[in-house]
Amino acid sequence: MGTKASAAASRRRSITVDGLAHKYPVPNACRIGNLIVSGAIHGVDRETRTMPEDLPSQCAHVFANMKAIVEAAGGSAEDIIKMTIYLRDRDNRGPVNAEWVRMFPDPETRPARHSQPLLVEGPSLVQCDFMAVIGRVD
Secondary structure (H helix, E strand, C coil), X not given: CHHHXXXXXXXXXXXXXXXXXXXXXXXXXXXXXXXXXXXXEECCECCCCXXXXXXXXXXXXXXXXXXXXXXXXXXXXXXXXXXXXXXXXXXXXXXXXXXXXXXXXXXXXXXXXXXXXXXXXXXXXXXXXXXEECCCCC
16 A cells, blocks of 8 residues: 555645745645646735735636646646636626636637635635646547
C-alpha cells in the first residue's frame, strides 16, 4: 500500500499562483497527468489583494484568476472542460455571462457550466472552480 500511495503522490503537482495563495496550506489547483482540478477561485484582485465590492468586478477577477491558474498548470482557457459558478444571488447572472462570453466567445466550443448558490460568509459575491484537460485524449 505504501508504494502505490508514494507513486500517486509523485504524479500529483500542486499549483499555486502569486496573489491567489490560500491562507491555509491548500493549493489553487492540482494536476495529475493531463488533468487539472481547481479549488475555489475568488474574485480578489491579484495586484492589490483586495476584494471589489461589486459583482461585475468580482466576476472579471474570477475569470482572470481562473485563467492565471490554468496557465500556471501548463494549460489554457481552451483546455477548461467544466466550470462551476457559485453565486450569492443566482438570479443575477448577467456579469457572469458577460465574462463567460468574453473568455469563451465560440458557442460551439464552450465548456460545460453549472451554477450553485454561494453559501459562505464574507465579501465574496461569486466564486468558481474548474476542471481542465491538457492536450488530446481522444
